[in-house]
Structure formats: structure tokens, C-alpha cells
Amino acid sequence: MEEKEPQEDALQFNQRIDLTKLQEAVSQIKSELGKVIIGQQDMVELLIISILANGHSLIEGVPGVAKTVTAKLLAKTMNVDFSRIQFTPDLMPSDILGTSIFNVKTSEFEFKKGPLFSNIILIDEINRAPAKTQAALFEAMAERQITMDGTEYDMEPPFLVFATQNPVEQEGTYRLPEAQLDRFLFKINVQYPSLEEEIQILESKHEQKNTEVEDLIKAVLSAKQIAEYQNTIKEIIVEQNLLKYIAAIVDNTRSNANLYLGASPRASIAIMDASKALAAINGRDFITPDDIKKVAGPILGHRIILTPEREMEGLTANQVVKQIVESIEIPR
Incomplete structure (x- = not known):
């Protein structure tokens, strides 16, 4: 008699957590985005994971690969407030946070809230703003509050930042400090579409004619539902040996000969939370090593720094992460 794989056996147990509605919501979001966005499935999935895991995402890619459009349309699938902020070299902290007006x-002075007080924030070309404005985002992204004139203002949940940046254009840009990069759950590298996908993009654009792409997208999620699904994600089961697996991967970055700077415990927590969200999207109430391996790259790639020697040799952070993940023994 043929033996069943352990994972197949596990899937035969009744789900301890009902994920039906969550899966349906994710499917609806993907379906709505599919009306406009051709390809880029990895970017879409990682952005959905970041919403469920309540984390911010940095989207990097050359101009014209639908970074801004995807983030904007994803926000449109949710019935929440949305703000788009174009970062420029002359942008001041008060331009995004708000200011006190007499x-x-x-x-008396009254605080007029800026565009950062919204639910989904799309920051376009985040690396164009100076250090002072970048620093203004720190507290909001990490603690979901801002302090102005000694008064703390809480951000209404959900509060998520999707930021885009261009990796090739350096003139007039400011490199994001490591402390700010660490605030992002994911750094999503967006690639060019394939030839077939590019043909589909042209056909789709031709057929749309005068139709605005935003008119094609309808909201499928409310703020209350997002909060419910974020709480559901926290209940996903993680076995002890998988916690050790995550810790071993992150610990390896701190002693790796190719790296000058390794990842912090925030990265370990990020891997665990993102793995839970990925498992839930796939209808599982428990995570597997494959979930961990899939999210490790976008989580660790921007949190580690290569040694100058390895950088000169052309090694990339993502290649090192891949080597580390493959070198750690998968728990059984």
C-alpha cells in the first residue's frame, strides 16, 4: 500500500480556522486587479500578504512597469481612505504630516492633518525626498502614530504605506537609510513583463479605448473586514521546529562571511507574520517550510548589507539570501 506524504495527510484534517471568506476576498481582489494588471502575479500576491500581515511595502522597478498603478488599484479594491503623495526634493515634513494653524x-492653534492621515498611503518615488521628510515617516510607519507639538495622533486602521522607487535614476534622489528600510515588511523587485504579457498589455490598452482603468475596479473589502482578516492571520499555527527554522535563517545572516550587516529580530517576526498570511491565502491554517522560503527573499533582501568585496564581485543580496535559505536544513 502506497504511503501518503505527511503534508497530504495533514491536509486531510479539518481546518481548525475557517479561512473560506478570507480566501474568497483574496480571490476577488486578484480578479479585480486582473481586469487591468497583466502579469505581475508575484507583486500582487506580496502586496496582498502585506495587507493581511499589516506591513508596509517598498516597490522597486524601472519606470513604466505598473508599480504605481498596481498599488493604486489595489487600494481601490478596499473601501477605505486613500492618499497619493508625490515625493520631491523640496517636500517638507509639514507637507505630509500637517501643520498647526492659528x-x-x-x-488657539488647530492642527490640520496632512495627507499621511489616511488608510492606504501611496508614496511615489520615496527616495526623492530629503532626510528630514524621510524621518517624518519613521514614527508613523513603526508606531502608527505621529507626535506634533507634544500631542500624539493615532492613525486610523488600517494604516499601510506602499512606496515606489526607481533603482536606476540616481540624480536628485536620496538613498533610504537602513533604519527606514527596516520599517518595510517587503521590498518587491518588479521585473519587465514577458513578450506574451507585453502583447496582452497592448491588446488590453487598445480595447479599453476611452475607459478609465479606475472605473473598472470595484471595492470588495471594508476596513472592518481587513481588521478581521488581520486578526485571523495571527491565529495561524506555527510549529516550534518552524520557529527554529526562521531563527536559524536570520541568525545565519549575522555570521555570514558575505555580509557586513545581518538582519534584526524584526526580520524574524516579519518572516513569521508573512508566512502566516501566505499559508492563509493558500487555505492552510498552518505554515510550511515552503511558505518561509518564499517570503524570505523579499523580507531579508533590503535588510542586509554585503561586504564591499562581495559587492564588487557582483554578488547581490537576494543571491546571498537564497544561498542561506538553501544551506539551512529544512525541519521534518
């Missing part, structure tokens, strides 16, 4: 009638 009210003549009351003879």
Missing part, C-alpha cells in the same frame, strides 16, 4: 475665532 484660529482667530478661538485664539
Whole structure:
């Protein structure tokens, strides 16, 4: 009699957590985006994971590969407030946070909230703003609050930042500091479409004629549902040996000969949370080593720094992460 694989056996157990509605919601989001976005399945899936895991995402790619459009349309699938902020070299912190204005009638200063006070924030070309404006984002991204004139203002949930940057154009840009990069759950590298996908893009654009792409997308999620699904993700089961597997991967980055700087415990937590979200999307209430391996690259790639020697040799951070993941023994 043929023996069943352990994973097949596990899947035969009844789900301890009902993930039906969550899966349906994810399927609806993908379906809505599929009306406009051709290809880029990895980017779409990682952005959905970042929503479920309540994490921010940095999207990097050359101009014209639908970074901004995808983030904007993804926000459109959710019935929440949306703000798009174009970062420029002359942008000041008050331009995004808000400012205190003197009210003549009351003879008091009133705080007028800036565009950062929204649910989904799309920051276009984040690396164009100076350090002072970048720093203004730190507290908001990490603690989901900002402090102005000694008063703390909480961000309404969900509060998620999707930021884009161009990797090739360096003139007029400011490199994001490591402390800010660490605030992003994922750094998503967007590639060019394949030839077949590019033909589909042209055909789709030709057929749309005068139709605005945003009119094709409808909202399928409310803020309350997002909060419910984010809480569901926290209940996903993680076995002890998989926690050790995550810790071993991150610990290896700190002693790896190819790296000058390794990842922090924040990276370990990010891998665990993202793996839970990926498992839920796939209808499982438990994570597997494959979930961990799939999210490790986009989570660790921007949190580690190569040694100058390895950088000069042309080695990339993602290649090192791949080597590390493959070198750690998969728990059985």
C-alpha cells in the first residue's frame, strides 16, 4: 500500500480556522486587479500578504512597469481612505504630516492633518525626498502614530504605506537609510513583463479605448473586514521546529562571511507574520517550510548589507539570501 506524504495527510484534517471568506476576498481582489494588471502575479500576491500581515511595502522597478498603478488599484479594491503623495526634493515634513494653524475665532492653534492621515498611503518615488521628510515617516510607519507639538495622533486602521522607487535614476534622489528600510515588511523587485504579457498589455490598452482603468475596479473589502482578516492571520499555527527554522535563517545572516550587516529580530517576526498570511491565502491554517522560503527573499533582501568585496564581485543580496535559505536544513 502506497504511503501518503505527511503534508497530504495533514491536509486531510479539518481546518481548525475557517479561512473560506478570507480566501474568497483574496480571490476577488486578484480578479479585480486582473481586469487591468497583466502579469505581475508575484507583486500582487506580496502586496496582498502585506495587507493581511499589516506591513508596509517598498516597490522597486524601472519606470513604466505598473508599480504605481498596481498599488493604486489595489487600494481601490478596499473601501477605505486613500492618499497619493508625490515625493520631491523640496517636500517638507509639514507637507505630509500637517501643520498647526492659528484660529482667530478661538485664539488657539488647530492642527490640520496632512495627507499621511489616511488608510492606504501611496508614496511615489520615496527616495526623492530629503532626510528630514524621510524621518517624518519613521514614527508613523513603526508606531502608527505621529507626535506634533507634544500631542500624539493615532492613525486610523488600517494604516499601510506602499512606496515606489526607481533603482536606476540616481540624480536628485536620496538613498533610504537602513533604519527606514527596516520599517518595510517587503521590498518587491518588479521585473519587465514577458513578450506574451507585453502583447496582452497592448491588446488590453487598445480595447479599453476611452475607459478609465479606475472605473473598472470595484471595492470588495471594508476596513472592518481587513481588521478581521488581520486578526485571523495571527491565529495561524506555527510549529516550534518552524520557529527554529526562521531563527536559524536570520541568525545565519549575522555570521555570514558575505555580509557586513545581518538582519534584526524584526526580520524574524516579519518572516513569521508573512508566512502566516501566505499559508492563509493558500487555505492552510498552518505554515510550511515552503511558505518561509518564499517570503524570505523579499523580507531579508533590503535588510542586509554585503561586504564591499562581495559587492564588487557582483554578488547581490537576494543571491546571498537564497544561498542561506538553501544551506539551512529544512525541519521534518
